[in-house]
Amino acid sequence: MNIKDQVKNMDAMVSQGDIVNAVKKYFATNANTSDYENSTTNSKTEMVTKMEGFLGAISNVNGIKHHKTIVDGTNSASEFTFDFDMKDGSKIYWHEIIQREWNDQGQVIKEEYFNAN
Template sequence: MDIKALATEMDRIVTQGAIVDAVKQFFAEDATTSDYNNLTTKNKAQMVEKMEGFANSIKKVNGITHHHTIVDGNVSASEFTFDFEMTDNSTIFWHEIIRRIWNNDGQVIQEEYFNA
């Protein structure tokens, strides 16, 4: 598997704002996630549900900037800045690193978010 090509494609989809689509396309059924707020998901279905809820709470995307992606073996790390206006009139400005572990089938089996 060409993890660099897969990570690049996933990051391209995320940059377009299609975060739910990226999860649906690239996550293994048993993929887990965790973030710096101690929120976890135990499988793809939970992550899709979490991302659909999040996406539906975005009123306006001010910007999604992909800065870098590095790949080492079956691990990728992507740096993003997300700038959103939410439906509750709050704003989100995240600068984060997303670390992904990929399986031999080219699917994400673990994703973890780090506050940059």
């Protein structure tokens, strides 16, 4: 499995806002995630549920920008900026690094988010 192709394809889906389907397609069943606010998920199912809830709370996508990606073996790091208006009137502006660990079947087994501001 070519990890570089998997990363490129997943990043393209995220760039288009198709985050739930990216998780469904590229996460291993037992994948876990963590972010810089100490929020975690422990399975693909939990992450899908989390992303569906998050995306359902967005009123407007002002922009999703993919800056760059680095792939080294079975690890990748992708830099994104996310700019959203939320249904509750708040705004979200995240500039972050998404670090992923991939298995040899081309699935994400671990994903961590780092604040790039």
